[in-house]
Amino acid sequence: MSLDTSTLYLVATLVAALLGAMLLFFGRQENIPALKWWGAAYVLGASSIAISTLTNSLLIQQLSLSLNAVGFAACGMVWGAARVFHGRSPNLPGIVLGAFVWLAALSLLAPITPAMRMTIGAAIVAVYAALTASELLTERRKAMKRRWPSFIVPVLHGFVLMLPILLGDYFRGDDERFADSVWATIFAIELVLYAVGTVFVIFMLVSERTVRAHKAAASLDPLTGIFNRRGFAEATARMIEREADAGRPVTVLIFDIDHFKSINDRFGHPAGDDVLCRFAGVITNTLRITDLCGRIGGEEFAALLPCSMEEALLAAERVREAFATSGIVIAETPVDTTVSIGVAGGPVGTELDVLLAAADTALYQAKRGGRNRVQSASEEPVSLEQGRLAIAGQPAHAA
Secondary structure, eight states: OOOOHHHHHHHHHHHHHHHHHHHHHHHHHHTOHHHHHHHHHHHHHHHHHHHHHHHHHTTOHHHHHHHHHHHHHHHHHHHHHHHHHTTOOOOHHHHHHHHHHHHHHHHHSOSOOHHHHHHHHHHHHHHHHHHHHHHHHGGGSSOTTTTTHHHHHHHHHHHHHHHHHHTHHHHHTTGGGGGGSHHHHHHHHHHHHHHHHHHHHHHHHHHHHHHHHHHHHHHBOTTTSSBOHHHHHHHHHHHHHHHHHTTOOOEEEEEEETTHHHHHHHHOHHHHHHHHHHHHHHHHHHSOTTOEEEEEETTEEEEEESSOHHHHHHHHHHHHHHHHTSOOEETTEEOOOOEEEEEEEOSTTOOHHHHHHHHHHHHHHHHHTTSSSEEEOSSOOOOHHHHHHHHHTSOOOOO
16 A cells, blocks of 8 residues: 655644644643743644645745755754753754755755755754754663653654665665655654654653652752651661661761750741751751751751761761851841750661661750760660660650
């Protein structure tokens, strides 16, 4: 069964225009600039195919060839959209470079054969497909298996379009009948499949990013920007498991800002929030990048360090000293800011709840001993039950 190439290109035009309009609509609805870029590229590409097909049917050959430059600009916009999606600015000279290369080829290589036109055009589109695939590849750092379509779809598109180059001799022997050859039909079908496949990839990436953003929002403390209790528990569970597999110890630190209630009473809750944010900054700037920290409630913070108790005590002392000398001023009044810290470690693979219970006991001892000090747990916890019993035997520590 033979397929009419003009009809296939018409179908490709309608599909691309519809998908482009949909992308533009959702881009405006969700305020996602990358979707607007993708949508504009699809509409521009559809217009290029429609005009080219129409002018071909009217035998306006030179105009049709020149208008193909619009389609190459659309391919550049797809690459630009991938850059925008990753927070980078679009490379405007690169976006229009393909169009200028096409126009230059028409001028310098005239008269140009159908096979040569297809070869040059396929090369331009294949380069843009490779650039798009490379850009999308950077989004696959943490989900290599699930996100393979974002890389494979443009790569396959570029490969199919490069076939005229790889088999150039074959095509050049069939110049006169090239427009009706099986490869022209394959390209028309591939355009439809690529348009649909790319939109699928786009929505997959946008959906995954949205899910990731919601998950991050559920795991972060909105005030300080560090982990909340839930996020801290999830992140530390992974670290404890990883360090246990390697036979390395971990240590937990619990921080409690001294006399925090008096700061709220004297200066108001906005000032108290500012102190919490300042302390969160002290923790993140003082501890190592491999250490995990979070706000687990009120003025209480915690950190998990993949190191020995001795190293953790030194790190805790650095945090205590940094906060005490932070020089916080509220309403032109210097405020004494100190923190009490409890430190606890355990055997390899000890549960987080056990370590937190032991560190909380040590924190209470630091509070009772005068505040503004670092206190290590007197005993190493050995089980979750014993850790709970240890903390249950102590009264709640003072604020």
